[in-house]
Amino acid sequence: MLVFTLYLLLRGHNAPGGGFIGALIAVIGLSLLMFAESPSYVRERLYYSPFGIAMVGIAVSALSGVMSLFVGLPYLTGLWWKEVVPLGTPLLFDVGIYLAIIGGVMGMLLKVNEELD
Template identity: 45%
Template sequence: MNTLIFRTVAPLLTAVMLVFSVFVLLRGHNEPGGGFIGGLIAASALAIYGMAMGEEAARRALRVHPVSIAGFGLALAALAGMLSIAFDLPFLTGLWATLPMGDAEVTLSTPMVFDIGVYLVVFGTISAIALALEADEEGD
């Protein structure tokens, strides 16, 4: 499926899906969503881009090997879990910190860092699989 319409719409669709995946990631604490489904949406966006533009173009757009993204996400999720041990709390206990930023305050939490790690693991793993399948299909 390499039509002109698909090649024209795919970059726009990819951008919209990536923004939506971040929205789903960030809303996942209070409502349905989170790192897993956000990562799946982001990987689907890259797969659509790869189908339209080719596997090599998708790899160039990604700039980093997908397995490296998954590895970084795994390290981030583990760090979020182990941070509670430094405060003599059980593993994966949620911690919150409030940072003043001008007139506003930004609240950071280890559950959010864990969700971002899950997002990166899912995105990296599914993207690696999708790009490998696309490369195999182009080779046939």
């Protein structure tokens, strides 16, 4: 499931998908793992705290918007670097949303599941 979420993340601006739906599917996969094993097992596999993952995601999303201000364009205007690869700030924004949703939702699910145990 986690590999499929990366596929959805990377095709998000050309077809249905993106950071939000990819992250929700990743959370479903991680929550299935949490119910099969335990919340502590999933916390060990995440390596970083869910709050830290969410904060990095918010920072990446904000940075992708600020980059357009440096070139004199409005906030969140898409910038594209076609010389390297078809890469742009919309993909960075989606990666930030992906991390923020995974961190936020998994943090809540882990906390609720730990409280119930």
